[in-house]
Amino acid sequence: MGEFELIRRYFQRPAAALPAAVALGIGDDCALLRPAPGWQLAISSDMLVEGRHFFADVDPAALGHKALAVNLSDLAAMGARPLGFTLALALPAAEEAWLGAFSHGLFALADAHACPLIGGDTTRGPLNICITVLGEVWPGRALRRDAARAGDDLYLSGGTGLARLALELLRGTDWACQHSAPGALARLRARLERPAPRLALGQALAGLAHAAIDLSDGLAGDLGHVLRASGVGAEIELNQLPVATELLALPLPQRLECLLHGGDDYELLFCAAPADAAAVAAAAQTSQTPIRRIGRIGSAPGLRLLDAAGRAIALPGRSFDHFAAAAAPAAAAA
């Protein structure tokens, strides 16, 4: 199967199925988009590498889903609406079963968000998936990292930590296996392999929230990017963090590691003025996305954790002994 046959068979779809914003799809030197008048264009690229972002034996349908999901999550964090994406794919071999499942997982998510594949590239090489996603957002409404203000409330969609627990169960890490119920991996695996990008919430927050970021590397680290870009600090109220039952069963250090440094959560972390609390709640309801106020932005730099009594407690380090080895592959999206 040559390159063109591969594209035709697994990735090209009828031009009639393309939305009006796509003037020209796969098959020419470039794709052509018609941006809506006045809107800005949001662009993000993510590269997924075997052994680093996924295991060699991952279900290819889940991989197709996740490769697009992590890019859509970047659009969500910007408050943008998806327009389309390109896919560049390096494959060691053209295996039909793999390609069929991968494209099925990819297109199921693309269709769910009306985000068509508009172009790309395929080549032989060590497995590598690079997606560039394009979206649109109204000028001045994008959720930038540098727009957090002292006094803002800090919010989190869904909750963190289960993707990391699933990863440790997949790896067979002692503490994860010892404190998890039988069948936990089967239940939690989708949190790691099939994240749901929070696009509806992101768009509902555009022009309302001040700053947002999607959580790929862990709550504490990603919040740090917002704090540095905005020149502010933050307090997280530990007892406001949503904690899933599976995480409650873990010893405290590992629980905090999952919650604060877990990675692969693909939730939105955002902040908004206290006066807009009702509008934020309405945005969550409109988008049918659970959110929780987990703290506030302050003017003193740095990140502080507060216990139930409002006392500062030490932020656990990213890697203590247990995780020295675990911190490397698959967990941290680059």
Add this chain to the structure above:
Amino acid sequence: MGEFELIRRYFQRPAAALPAAVALGIGDDCALLRPAPGWQLAISSDMLVEGRHFFADVDPAALGHKALAVNLSDLAAMGARPLGFTLALALPAAEEAWLGAFSHGLFALADAHACPLIGGDTTRGPLNICITVLGEVWPGRALRRDAARAGDDLYLSGGTGLARLALELLRGTDWACQHSAPGALARLRARLERPAPRLALGQALAGLAHAAIDLSDGLAGDLGHVLRASGVGAEIELNQLPVATELLALPLPQRLECLLHGGDDYELLFCAAPADAAAVAAAAQTSQTPIRRIGRIGSAPGLRLLDAAGRAIALPGRSFDHFAAAAAPAAAAA
């Protein structure tokens, strides 16, 4: 050196240096572009893999140049003006000398075409470079592959074959070394490693030429894409094909292989109505790009070669014995 330090040191440049079309560059979940009102957006992604598109010991500055050049060449073939690009980079290790040279080669070409780096991704992994380039073109003026018409003149910018000869010299292929002068590789290497995307010509032809494609896989094969997409055929007048001195020294079969199937030329092949011949010549002059009329488009499908007397001669196959092995790596951009 961590990921963020690597980006800061080698790829992030002052926001002040960004053109007005870039509302937000590197450092957020997405970059933001302001498309000019009414213009369409042209998008292309290309992935370059070690051993397939370049040799492991290639000069990293040349690699930085070429990775962007092949993408800019896609914009040129569409008649589009560059707006910016994203870079996703998988690296086996963060080697400072390599990164310095690579980014230097990349930015030299980007600056020459006012095409800023607006975002991307870096990760550890087998060396892989994926660039997505964005440009703009006025609706209806894009040079599509499906717009060739019977009766059109067929044109070629520059000439073909020298990149392939350079590749064969690099490989030490017998026929290339036997028929080349000493020092030929040093002179020709840039044809393979530092192609010059024909952006000025492409933009001058937008709305004037009927169809265009950039030559990455060889003249005959790439012309075939235009013919199939347009439902037409073509005749090439062999004695009109520009032949560089170095190719004249080759035996005829190898000369034709280089001219017709060489690959990595990154020239523009385009067609236009005979009535527009003067306008096409003016576009070539304005853009300071040599072009040559090499044949015509006809209604009978397929590609025919004509000798000096106008007699059809057989099109040499893509790979005869000599090239059975040579056809595989590095030559053919995927």
